[in-house]
Amino acid sequence: MVSLRTLIPLFLGGSTLCAASVRTPHEKIAPKVFIVSMFQPEAEAWWNIPEFNLLAHNISVPGLSPLYPEVHCTENHEICQLITGESEINAATTVTSVAFSPLFDLSQTYVFIAGIAGVNPKRVTLGSVTFARYAVQVALQYEIDIRELPSSYSTGYIPLGSDYPDQYPTSIYGTEVFEVNADLRSIAAGFALQANLSDSSAAKAYRAHYATESGEYKAATLAPGVVECDVATSDVYYSGNILGNAFENTTKLFTNGTGDYCASAQEDSATLEALLRSSAKKLTDFSRIIVMRTASDFDRPHPGEATTENLLYADAGGFEPAVENIYRAGILVVEGILKGWDSTFASGVKPRNYIGDIFGTLGGEPDFGPGRTQSLAGSGAFKKRNAGAGLGRRS
Numbered sequence: 025m026v027s028l029r030t031l032i033p034l035f036l037g038g039s040t041l042c043a044a045s046v047r048t049p050h051e052k053i054a055p056k057v058f059i060v061s062m063f064q065p066e067a068e069a070w071w072n073i074p075e076f077n078l079l080a081h082n083i084s085v086p087g088l089s090p091l092y093p094e095v096h097c098t099e100n101h102e103i104c105q106l107i108t109g110e111s112e113i114n115a116a117t118t119v120t121s122v123a124f125s126p127l128f129d130l131s132q133t134y135v136f137i138a139g140i141a142g143v144n145p146k147r148v149t150l151g152s153v154t155f156a157r158y159a160v161q162v163a164l165q166y167e168i169d170i171r172e173l174p175s176s177y178s179t180g181y182i183p184l185g186s187d188y189p190d191q192y193p194t195s196i197y198g199t200e201v202f203e204v205n206a207d208l209r210s211i212a213a214g215f216a217l218q219a220n221l222s223d224s225s226a227a228k229a230y231r232a233h234y235a236t237e238s239g240e241y242k243a244a245t246l247a248p249g250v251v252e253c254d255v256a257t258s259d260v261y262y263s264g265n266i267l268g269n270a271f272e273n274t275t276k277l278f279t280n281g282t283g284d285y286c287a288s289a290q291e292d293s294a295t296l297e298a299l300l301r302s303s304a305k306k307l308t309d310f311s312r313i314i315v316m317r318t319a320s321d322f323d324r325p326h327p328g329e330a331t332t333e334n335l336l337y338a339d340a341g342g343f344e345p346a347v348e349n350i351y352r353a354g355i356l357v358v359e360g361i362l363k364g365w366d367s368t369f370a371s372g373v374k375p376r377n378y379i380g381d382i383f384g385t386l387g388g389e390p391d392f393g394p395g396r397t398q399s400l401a402g403s404g405a406f407k408k409r410n411a412g413a414g415l416g417r418r419s
């Protein structure tokens with residue numbers, strides 16, 4: 025463990041003019057790439073590799089997870105890694121703590137979310153590497169247990185402030201959708217395309233079960249590849265055809281038809297809200313975020329299989345290749361950024377798409393949602409359809 029005491033020589037080393045202060049911007053740790061891992065296996069994918077040693081500096085940062093209290097950095101601090109801990113609360117708290125920490129200058133840093141995910145077999149197969157433009161908080165909705173639901177509803181999830189699953193939410197919380205830099209995403213996917221992706225014989229056998237007459241799951245039957253498609257965030261680790269389809273619909277609805285649901289994880293929207301807030305204060309740059317998820321399992325069973333079998337018992341064989349491919353694809357992204365630093369990445373990849381949240385917090389008009397003005401109006405606590413009944417949300 026290395027804490028502030030060990031950092032002081034570093035600060036002083038770079039500071040002959042301002043020896044009185046160890047906190048001038050110049051002396052902060054300013055990594056070019058900050059890898060965001062969510063739990064131990066994703067973190068370890070980057071350790072003991074030939075390209076760099078992330079364990080050269082272990083830096084305690086107040087506010088990090090009790091399980092993962094340290095940020096890891098290479099010797100020259102060009103590459104760092106944080107481990108959020110799993111689920112939305114851990115991700116938001118950890119990333120907020122790092123993004124607002126006085127130890128770092130992250131204004132030029134590329135934040136590289138690199139984790140595993142459950143995937144939609146309509147779009148992706150086990151071992152594949154996905155890069156998202158949208159992260160959608162799909163379970164930010166009303167939920168009625170299916171056993172108490174009128175038969176006219178296709179799902180028990182109903183957008184907040186709405187009456188039916190296919191209506192845009194009118195009660196807006198601000199974390200429904202995040203959109204990141206689509207050009208940067210394509211550049212990162214291009215780097216990853218050069219990777220020789222790992223696979224397993226168990227994954228090969230399991231994905232073969234997704235072959236159907238209709239070809240609905242053709243993508244699931246192919247060898248691992250690189251796909252540009254979007255990620256859902258939910259604390260609930262959902263599984264099955266009905267929820268998979270329901271949240272695919274939610275992704276389309278919340279993004280006004282653009283979002284392409286392929287991956288499901290428990291943190292990305294939370295990480296992005298923290299980065300949105302720090303970017304609003306110019307502590308981070310929201311145009312420098314890459315969201316990569318590798319496929320460890322399918323979000324729904326193959327034809328003829330019970331949902332519980334796919335979720336709980338089957339050996340899908342995707343976990344090991346998914347973790348390995350975080351490294352195999354991710355290392356090319358990290359190296360691509362470092363090699364192209366002077367030519368491209370120092371000055372940044374200017375986004376041509378809207379980036380940010382539903383409120384337009386970072387400027388610009390969102391290409392999803394009801395627009396800045398209406399979203400802010402919809403962020404009030406009242407349920408539109410029944411305002412007289414009182415508060416429409418629990419808080």
Ligand SMILES: *[C@@H]1O[C@H](CO)[C@@H](O)[C@H](O)[C@H]1NC(C)=O
Binds near residue numbers: 025026079080081082
């Ligand atoms: C940093 O922590 C890791 C374990 O998390 C350890 O293996 C490594 O030796 C530590 N590095 C230093 C420089 O103490």
Ligand SMILES: *[C@@H]1O[C@H](CO)[C@@H](O)[C@H](O)[C@H]1NC(C)=O
Binds near residue numbers: 218219220
């Ligand atoms: C992938 O494998 C091919 C053939 O072995 C090799 O030429 C290439 O360098 C490998 N690519 C990477 C990124 O390791």
Ligand SMILES: *[C@@H]1O[C@H](CO)[C@@H](O)[C@H](O)[C@H]1NC(C)=O
Binds near residue numbers: 179
């Ligand atoms: C998803 O949307 C389609 C088209 O509106 C609808 O037919 C289907 O029932 C929806 N699925 C779920 C699970 O809500």
Ligand SMILES: *[C@@H]1O[C@H](CO)[C@@H](O)[C@H](O)[C@H]1NC(C)=O
Binds near residue numbers: 390392395
């Ligand atoms: C998105 O869809 C909603 C609901 O149909 C609509 O009110 C809103 O104007 C659309 N937003 C954009 C940016 O197209």
